[in-house]
Amino acid sequence: MRHDPLAFLAADLESLRQQGLYRHLRILEGEQKPKTSFDHRQVVNLSSNNYLGLTTHPRLRKVALEATEKLGVGSGSVRTIAGTMDIHMELERRLAAFKKTEAVVVFQSGFAANAGTVAAVLSKDDFVVSDELNHASIIDGCRLSRATIKVFPHKDVDAARKVLKDLPGGKAGSKDAPRKLLITDGVFSMDGDLGAVPELCAVAEEFGAIMMVDDAHASGVFGKNGRGTIDHFEVHGRVDVQVGTLSKAIGVLGGYVAGTKTLIEFLYHRARPFLFSTSHPPAVAAACLAAVDVLEQEPEIIDRLWDNTRFFKAGLNTLGFNTGLSQSPITPVIVGDGALAMKLSDRLFDGGVFAQGIAFPTVARDKARVRTIVTATHTRDELQFALDVFSKVGRELGIIK
Ligand SMILES: Cc1ncc(COP(=O)(O)O)c(C=O)c1O
Numbered sequence: 001m002r003h004d005p006l007a008f009l010a011a012d013l014e015s016l017r018q019q020g021l022y023r024h025l026r027i028l029e030g031e032q033k034p035k036t037s038f039d040h041r042q043v044v045n046l047s048s049n050n051y052l053g054l055t056t057h058p059r060l061r062k063v064a065l066e067a068t069e070k071l072g073v074g075s076g077s078v079r080t081i082a083g084t085m086d087i088h089m090e091l092e093r094r095l096a097a098f099k100k101t102e103a104v105v106v107f108q109s110g111f112a113a114n115a116g117t118v119a120a121v122l123s124k125d126d127f128v129v130s131d132e133l134n135h136a137s138i139i140d141g142c143r144l145s146r147a148t149i150k151v152f153p154h155k156d157v158d159a160a161r162k163v164l165k166d167l168p169g170g171k172a173g174s175k176d177a178p179r180k181l182l183i184t185d186g187v188f189s190m191d192g193d194l195g196a197v198p199e200l201c202a203v204a205e206e207f208g209a210i211m212m213v214d215d216a217h218a219s220g221v222f223g224k225n226g227r228g229t230i231d232h233f234e235v236h237g238r239v240d241v242q243v244g245t246l247s248k249a250i251g252v253l254g255g256y257v258a259g260t261k262t263l264i265e266f267l268y269h270r271a272r273p274f275l276f277s278t279s280h281p282p283a284v285a286a287a288c289l290a291a292v293d294v295l296e297q298e299p300e301i302i303d304r305l306w307d308n309t310r311f312f313k314a315g316l317n318t319l320g321f322n323t324g325l326s327q328s329p330i331t332p333v334i335v336g337d338g339a340l341a342m343k344l345s346d347r348l349f350d351g352g353v354f355a356q357g358i359a360f361p362t363v364a365r366d367k368a369r370v371r372t373i374v375t376a377t378h379t380r381d382e383l384q385f386a387l388d389v390f391s392k393v394g395r396e397l398g399i400i401k
Pocket residue numbers: 109110111112114135137185187188189214216217245246247248253254255
């Protein structure tokens with residue numbers, strides 16, 4: 001009989017089961033909406049990144065169907081060969097104008113945008129200085145670049161400054177000086193707090209470092225019309241590399257980098273996901289374009305998101321849950337133990353509320369949590385129902401009194 005060289009995987013999975021950390025994928029049976037059916041149960045959905053409800057917005061749906069009728073279902077090639085369609089270029093121009101930068105390049109996902117960009121910009125003699133809670137796609141990009149990775153404690157600007165100060169020199173700007181990249185999330189995906197963007201911009205300027213911000217959870221949420229943290233903090237022109245996603249508030253799929261024309265041209269030539277993976281179907285680009293129209297023409301959607309966020313956050317805090325340092329629609333309910341977080345999530349689900357449990361390695365071992373995300377399209381009744389279920393289950397599990 002053939003020996004199974006992958007047998008060790010089953011042992012790993014068994015260990016997850018024993019720790020209570022094994023997860024079944026929840027299956028969504030209909031549309032991605034605030035109240036919907038997962039695993040044959042109607043639930044209030046507090047687990048999607050569909051901040052503005054655009055996954056089912058009639059304008060996006062309509063243009064996606066029209067683009068499919070007119071242009072087909074796929075692009076048929078990578079961007080650098082035959083896969084750059086008019087509509088891809090139109091989306092990049094539109095996003096650049098929206099973000100107030102010279103140019104934009106769109107990637108297949110936010111993950112590809114982060115990983116592809118960091119790996120393209122740096123090489124093995126360079127340095128990356130990265131917040132400890134930055135997203136996995138940034139971490140992977142850093143690893144792929146082979147640059148030396150220096151991690152600073154979460155939002156500790158003094159520590160980031162010290163790291164940069166202690167890096168081996170070369171005069172900033174001189175040909176042989178190693179490149180230094182300082183990088184933070186705009187909004188941290190597990191805690192919902194904002195990155196120290198203006199302070200880190202100042203540090204980057206002091207040491208001639210490239211400043212990069214991943215605004216995946218800020219796009220469509222922070223800043224005028226959802227332009228992100230660069231607009232929120234008024235640091236236009238001080239962030240060299242801005243990453244955004246089209247997969248969360250924009251409601252569709254993709255990621256992008258906004259910056260100078262030179263940066264974007266460089267990424268057209270050197271970013272490996274751009275070079276070696278097929279571009280978006282036209283329907284995706286068309287829907288993203290319509291999403292930008294919605295951000296510009298229906299900003300009241302963003303106001304509704306923030307009204308709901310304030311209501312729900314206040315409700316959880318009044319009940320006595322530990323919601324950490326969140327400043328955004330992402331509100332964690334931190335319980336500490338991984339198995340307890342999974343139990344809380346399961347019991348909420350039984351009660352009609354879907355809020356995903358998150359444990360190590362996604363968050364620190366003692367910071368397991370259930371993560372909630374409200375959207376603009378939740379009704380007050382749905383959010384109140386969710387709070388009532390949180391109250392009941394939280395008491396039953398001894399998390400609140
Ligand atoms: C902070 C952050 N950056 C990047 C990404 C990746 O975005 P996408 O889902 O578009 O690949 C995510 C998504 O999980 C994220 O939370």
